[in-house]
Amino acid sequence: MSFPRKKILGYSLFIAVFTITLLLLTSCLSAANNGTKGALPAASYTNAGQALIPTETEALSDMPEELPALKADKSEPEADPPVGNEPGAGPEQASNVGYTLFLPLAADTKPAMPTVTSDTYVPIVPPASKPDKSGKPSSKISIPVLNYHSVAIDPGNIVVIPPDKLDAQMAYLHDHGYTPLSLEAFIRLLEGDSSEKAPEKPVLLTFDDGYLDNYEQAMPILAKYGFRATLFVSPGMTEQDGYLTWEQIKKMQAGGWDIQPHGMSHPHLPKLSADEQAYEIVEAKKQIEERLGTKADVFCYPYGEHNKTTLKLLKHHGFRYAFTTEQGFATNEQSPYLLKRLFVNGEEDLNAFIAKLPKLK
Ligand SMILES: [Zn+2]
Numbered sequence: 001m002s003f004p005r006k007k008i009l010g011y012s013l014f015i016a017v018f019t020i021t022l023l024l025l026t027s028c029l030s031a032a033n034n035g036t037k038g039a040l041p042a043a044s045y046t047n048a049g050q051a052l053i054p055t056e057t058e059a060l061s062d063m064p065e066e067l068p069a070l071k072a073d074k075s076e077p078e079a080d081p082p083v084g085n086e087p088g089a090g091p092e093q094a095s096n097v098g099y100t101l102f103l104p105l106a107a108d109t110k111p112a113m114p115t116v117t118s119d120t121y122v123p124i125v126p127p128a129s130k131p132d133k134s135g136k137p138s139s140k141i142s143i144p145v146l147n148y149h150s151v152a153i154d155p156g157n158i159v160v161i162p163p164d165k166l167d168a169q170m171a172y173l174h175d176h177g178y179t180p181l182s183l184e185a186f187i188r189l190l191e192g193d194s195s196e197k198a199p200e201k202p203v204l205l206t207f208d209d210g211y212l213d214n215y216e217q218a219m220p221i222l223a224k225y226g227f228r229a230t231l232f233v234s235p236g237m238t239e240q241d242g243y244l245t246w247e248q249i250k251k252m253q254a255g256g257w258d259i260q261p262h263g264m265s266h267p268h269l270p271k272l273s274a275d276e277q278a279y280e281i282v283e284a285k286k287q288i289e290e291r292l293g294t295k296a297d298v299f300c301y302p303y304g305e306h307n308k309t310t311l312k313l314l315k316h317h318g319f320r321y322a323f324t325t326e327q328g329f330a331t332n333e334q335s336p337y338l339l340k341r342l343f344v345n346g347e348e349d350l351n352a353f354i355a356k357l358p359k360l361k
Contacts, residue, residue, distance in 0.1 A: 141190055142329040144358055145204040147341040151217040161346035163217045169353050174225040178203045183230045183258040183298060190332050205229035208262060215248040219255055228256035232300035235287040236265040246291055253292055261285050263302045270307040278313050311337050
């Protein structure tokens with residue numbers, strides 16, 4: 001009798017030891033597991049750290065958080081076409097913002113553009129810094145995009161630049177080694193494409209609205225220096241008094257100008273329904289593409305105005321980039337649909353123009 005009892009006791013002990021061992025093993029394993037999980041974020045942060053530039057998808061999914069940009073934009077509306085009708089609060093504000101930057105005159109207390117100082121300009125150098133795994137450049141790329149409208153004599157109207165002033169500005173750019181880019185070259189540079197040699201001082205010249213004087217005045221002046229530009233045109237306004245005809249637009253295109261959409265009728269997009277916005281955006285794109293046989297997938301917001309719907313529509317309809325009237329250099333750190341430009345005030349002198357340009361260190 002005593003022997004079986006001992007046996008049972010032995011078995012019990014064995015089972016107890018076995019169970020404890022099992023328990024210990026299980027808890028060890030789970031601790032190890034947690035440890036691995038804990039380590040994961042660190043690893044992915046490292047990867048994320050390399051890609052400081054948001055991808056397009058990220059930028060778009062972030063859009064609601066990019067409201068500050070929307071807000072800033074609304075307060076800097078573009079000139080109302082036709083330019084002559086409105087000496088306009090809009091451009092006035094835009095110019096004040098410009099002054100805030102470079103001159104101490106700023107009566108306007110709007111926050112100065114944080115990204116535009118001589119310190120933050122990084123001249124484009126053929127990427128010494130290699131693109132990371134995602135193919136994105138790993139350094140900041142910053143390009144001045146000048147924003148013109150009408151080229152004529154109209155004293156007191158800051159969105160109209162006299163031809164001789166435009167000529168003097170182009171001469172300055174030419175004499176100081178600036179290279180006005182085609183829109184595609186601009187995009188390649190912004191995207192860090194190192195397949196072609198980057199010019200030392202790139203600049204993108206843009207003209208909004210499609211005024212007749214862009215053909216009669218701006219194009220010959222730019223041609224003198226071998227310069228090209230990008231025209232943002234509202235197809236619904238073509239063939240009207242003071243505006244370009246399609247024949248003229250075709251000649252500009254043949255002269256090296258890139259033609260891109262600016263809404264069908266130059267509307268205040270945020271005031272429209274989603275369907276109306278879609279029509280303004282898509283129809284303008286379609287008309288340009290059909291008439292000129294080129295891609296028209298870079299948008300420019302009329303009055304610089306947009307809302308979340310506008311941004312979603314641009315993405316949905318295959319637009320690659322969009323320009324605002326927000327003041328600053330265009331950089332690869334901005335959302336592709338919120339690229340900044342530099343408003344050229346037709347009333348200011350050459351020194352004020354020069355002050356807008358990058359200061360090379
Ligand atoms: Zn416009």
